[in-house]
Amino acid sequence: MRIVEAVRFGPPEVLVPRSAPVPVPGPGEVLVEVVAAPVLLLDTQLRRGWGREWFPVTPPYTPGAGVAGHVSAAGAGVAASWVGRPVVADVLGGYASHVVVPAAALVPVPAGVPVPDAAALLHDGRTAIRLLEVHPVRGGDRVLVTGAGGGLGLLLVQLAHAAGGQVIAAARDPRKRELAASLGADVTVDYAGPDWPAEVGKADLVLDGVGGAIGRAALDLVEPGGGFSAHGGASGAFTPADRPDVTITGIETVQLSGAAATRAVEQALAAAAAGRLRPVVGQTFSLEQAAEAHEALEARTAIGKTLLLV
Secondary structure (H helix, E strand, C coil): CEEEEECCCCCHHHEEEEECCCCCCCCCEEEEEEEEEEECHHHHHHHCCCCCCCCCCCCCECCCCEEEEEEEEECCCCCHHHCCCEEEEECCCCCECEEEEEHHHCEECCCCCCHHHHHHHHCHHHHHHHHHHHCCCCCCCEEEEECCCEHHHHHHHHHHHHCCCEEEEECCCHHHHHHHHHCCCCEEECCCCCCHHHHHCCEEEEEECCCHHHHHHHHCCEEEEEEEEECCCCCCCCCCCCCCCCEEEEHHHHCCCHHHHHHHHHHHHHHHHCCCCCCCEEEEEEHHHHHHHHHHHHCCCCCEEEEEEC
16 A cells, blocks of 8 residues: 655655555454545644644654545454445544544545545534534624634634624635635635734634734734634644633644544534535645645645645
């Protein structure tokens, strides 16, 4: 099979395609033939050696935290009916053509949802569902989404709009702002400019995927009694929680596992199947182009979700 290894910490060039034996699923496991693997900004940060106190990875390792594909073999104790079914699953080492996955981690892909779209919803979809559960949007709420041109940001724009919020989408790239507007953002702002907070005005809720100075400025815009989600650190740092008059949640709120993670993924996939949620896959790369995919994310040229197609 084909895999990608990070042979050491460093720039994208440390991602090297390799060949490896196809693994055999053990009891309670299945073998998934991968169609698509989501590329996360976190993947690029770990590749550089960031966050080892939270994510203890040691090179050489295969990056990736999830896959979408078809079950090609089932181990002992796993129903044979899984074989051939399209699925998504959380699993480490997703940059590979074949991955062994515990059967308990499988989530079926519903009819009408392309497998690559399911890959795009595996992490971002469940995170968006969870965020809107923790911070419900009421009709008329002013909701600021930072990092609005990424895969998660565009889903949050759609969900907040559908809930009746007045959505302000903040992103640097004009193409990202145009896309956010087409998906329901009422206002778009470029936070590369010094006066962007004045353009936003006040907000009842901020969904911050950027952190750093952008997140800090966004936190200042929240009305007393409002909400702020500091779930992202695309800038390299999360927004500090120092507004006692605001309900602030951090990344731990969206770090779901087990049944809770499965339920949120199922909800996101069901919404996509019903046409209520549209994942935006902005760019795809082959497995062997994993380094180029990382370069696109780090250069902030990627729009929506980035996938490796296997």
